[in-house]
Amino acid sequence: MALVxxxxxxxxxxxxxxxxxxxxxxxxxxxxxxxxxxxxxxEPKTDYQALIAELEKRDIRIIGVxxxxxxxxxxxxxxxxxxxxxxxxxxxxxxxxxEPKEPAVPDVNSLVLQGPIRSGQTVYFERGDVTxxxxxxxxxxxxxxxxxxxxxxLRGRVIAGFAGQADAGVxxxxxxxxxxxxxxxxxxxxxxxATVRGKPIHxxxxxxxxxxxxxx
Amino acid sequence: MAExxxxxxxxxxxxxxxxxxxxxxxLAQSGQKVVIVxxxxxxxxxxxxxxxxxxxxxxxxxxxxxxxxxxxxxxxxKRVDTLSLLAASQTRDKDALxxxxxxxxxxxxxEKFDWVICDSPAGIEKGAAxxxxxxxxxxxxxNPEVSSVxxxxxxxxxxxxxTAKAExxxxxxxxxxxxxxxxxxxxxxxxxxxxxxxxxLSIPLLGIIPDSEEVLKASNLGSPVTLSxxxxxxxxxxxxxxxxxRGETVPMTVHSDKSGLLGRLFGRRxx
Numbered sequence: 001m002a003l004v005x006x007x008x009x010x011x012x013x014x015x016x017x018x019x020x021x022x023x024x025x026x027x028x029x030x031x032x033x034x035x036x037x038x039x040x041x042x043e044p045k046t047d048y049q050a051l052i053a054e055l056e057k058r059d060i061r062i063i064g065v066x067x068x069x070x071x072x073x074x075x076x077x078x079x080x081x082x083x084x085x086x087x088x089x090x091x092x093x094x095x096x097x098x099e100p101k102e103p104a105v106p107d108v109n110s111l112v113l114q115g116p117i118r119s120g121q122t123v124y125f126e127r128g129d130v131t132x133x134x135x136x137x138x139x140x141x142x143x144x145x146x147x148x149x150x151x152x153x154l155r156g157r158v159i160a161g162f163a164g165q166a167d168a169g170v171x172x173x174x175x176x177x178x179x180x181x182x183x184x185x186x187x188x189x190x191x192x193x194a195t196v197r198g199k200p201i202h203x204x205x206x207x208x209x210x211x212x213x214x215x216x
Numbered sequence: 217m218a219e220x221x222x223x224x225x226x227x228x229x230x231x232x233x234x235x236x237x238x239x240x241x242x243l244a245q246s247g248q249k250v251v252i253v254x255x256x257x258x259x260x261x262x263x264x265x266x267x268x269x270x271x272x273x274x275x276x277x278x279x280x281x282x283x284x285x286x287x288x289x290x291x292x293x294k295r296v297d298t299l300s301l302l303a304a305s306q307t308r309d310k311d312a313l314x315x316x317x318x319x320x321x322x323x324x325x326x327e328k329f330d331w332v333i334c335d336s337p338a339g340i341e342k343g344a345a346x347x348x349x350x351x352x353x354x355x356x357x358x359n360p361e362v363s364s365v366x367x368x369x370x371x372x373x374x375x376x377x378x379t380a381k382a383e384x385x386x387x388x389x390x391x392x393x394x395x396x397x398x399x400x401x402x403x404x405x406x407x408x409x410x411x412x413x414x415x416x417l418s419i420p421l422l423g424i425i426p427d428s429e430e431v432l433k434a435s436n437l438g439s440p441v442t443l444s445x446x447x448x449x450x451x452x453x454x455x456x457x458x459x460x461x462r463g464e465t466v467p468m469t470v471h472s473d474k475s476g477l478l479g480r481l482f483g484r485r486x487x
Contacts, residue, residue: 115418116418121373139370
């Protein structure tokens with residue numbers, strides 16, 4: 001599935017807010033094909049080429065462009081499959097083989113953190129499990145693509161399996177959480193049974209509901 | 217070697233300014249050269265607590281902006297001659313502070329004093345951020361109640377990430393000062409217990425200041441409790457905390473003014 005990026009005028013501000021988002025979620029665009037939709041710009045003077053270059057500098061993999069004015073570019077400067085209009089490729093397609101990049105470090109799919117995670121801090125880890133050795137404070141947030149393990153007290157919010165992993169779980173030594181979500185299904189503290197408070201808990205998805213099991 | 221100490225909390229009204237003044241007096245009375253700096257630009261209070269409000273000519277903003285020399289702005293305390301005050305401006309706001317200016321002023325103060333104690337404003341915005349930015353260590357003032365504890369937790373996170381020391385990859389030393397503590401109410405469960413607060417914040421304890429009328433009285437007198445009634449329970453607690461700041465080991469007790477049964481019951485060690 002490709003992502004669509006829709007730049008807005010002025011492009012400097014838009015790029016700055018994009019940078020902000022990429023700082024919060026550095027792996028968001030990693031390995032994802034991106035289509036740039038210029039139709040939101042509405043500014044005739046835009047330097048499309050420069051904008052494309054800016055995006056490429058951020059390691060965003062652009063596979064196509066939409067909504068640019070007719071005749072904006074030609075194949076000399078444009079080394080990719082060219083402009084798609086409404087998703088149909090209407091001109092030639094040239095396959096460019098990128099040199100396969102050697103990953104600097106092998107892909108890690110777990111993140112281990114020395115606690116505590118303080119109020120106001122967000123841990124965002126898309127690729128897999130997060131393990132926190134201390135506590136997660138009230139007002140802190142852990143977001144993981146996989147499961148979340150908390151070896152201290154869980155007082156904050158945990159969002160596990162957010163990238164669609166339904167078998168993700170939330171584990172903690174002591175349950176005092178404000179909110180737990182797994183694969184889009186969530187439960188706030190108010191909806192949690194009183195019997196799980198203060199207990200070591202494994203929370204998992206059972207169909208469309210979060211169930212919490214006490215661990216011995 | 218000067219120590220720059222920030223007294224901070226996130227939440228307002230928990231006793232930052234009172235603690236800054238009381239600790240400043242306690243440290244200065246032990247012979248250390250101390251300056252207390254009010255960072256609460258626009259809502260200055262430290263001058264009142266110190267009873268120096270009629271002697272403020274130049275303030276922190278004047279020095280930061282280069283309109284006055286540091287020596288002109290420092291107000292020497294009349295009661296403890298090793299203690300000085302750098303007041304905040306009441307007519308300006310926090311935007312008048314700049315990072316470079318604050319760094320320069322803190323640097324100059326480092327050369328003149330043994331202790332530079334920065335009284336942070338409440339909140340997590342520019343004023344609070346600049347008060348902690350160039351500090352070597354921090355005292356986190358917390359009341360034994362949930363909202364104060366959560367705000368303190370947020371501030372500890374900022375101390376670990378947004379200070380110059382943290383940005384250099386060094387560890388910021390943080391200590392907890394539990395203020396307005398009432399052992400009877402904590403025992404009854406109306407208030408968080410020391411252990412609960414320590415468990416949530418997981419930083420070492422600097423001291424426990426008992427809730428006391430004396431503190432309010434002292435503030436209105438313009439004389440910190442460590443000066444106006446040095447034998448009162450809160451004053452003794454501040455003296456203990458000041459000793460711990462200097463690296464001495466003092467057993468942790470909850471001081472009490474009450475004699476008799478309650479005093480004996482709750483005068484014991486707690487942590």
